[in-house]
Amino acid sequence: QIQLVQSGAEVKKPESSVKVSCKASGGNFNNYVINWVRQAPGQGLEWVGKIIPILAMPTYAQIFQGRVTIYADKPTTTAYMELSNLTSKDTAVYYCARSLSGTYHFDNWGQGALVTVSS
């Protein structure tokens, strides 16, 4: 059974950075694409970017370019998303979600990690 388990909630100061992890178990990590999606309180879903672990190739949404880094550690089957220069607008639940290589539907999701940015 495929599981994505994320790191816990974080409280960060404005202008700081946060790193959220997503550990995958079950299945073949080499066939995965790990996507990151965020959801601000009471709002909809927003795609942040993705990583193809076997290629170590990230793709980012333009609005996050320069602030986000997504990468994966194949030996530990863990993906990471780092977001820098945080503002209150970055307060959200951050989800990792898997799609299989060559597909674009997110069939397994992590439980989410709440990131709160507050002074």
Next chain:
Amino acid sequence: DIQMTQSPSSLSASVGDRVTITCQASQDITNYLNWYQQKPGKAPKLLIYDASNLETGVPSRFSGGGSGTDFTFTISGLQPEDFATYYCQQFDNVPITFGQGTRLELK
């Protein structure tokens, strides 16, 4: 970016009803569209992929259709566990974008 417009934004219905949600893309996305269900405090759950394919384990009362710019999502015979928020998602172009969501409430 491709804009996804869902309607309605909220919907009241009763158990047993048939409900339909529409999703319109700002440009042709062929069939590159998925539908998700989200319940409060939970991660989204994939229901329909590639516009009309039912994800494994999802009940057959859920269905999707459409192509190009106009898509539909239908629940035939609402069950109590179906009251949730539903999102469409396009993957024709990066950035992947979602509709704003449709909140389905019990009448």
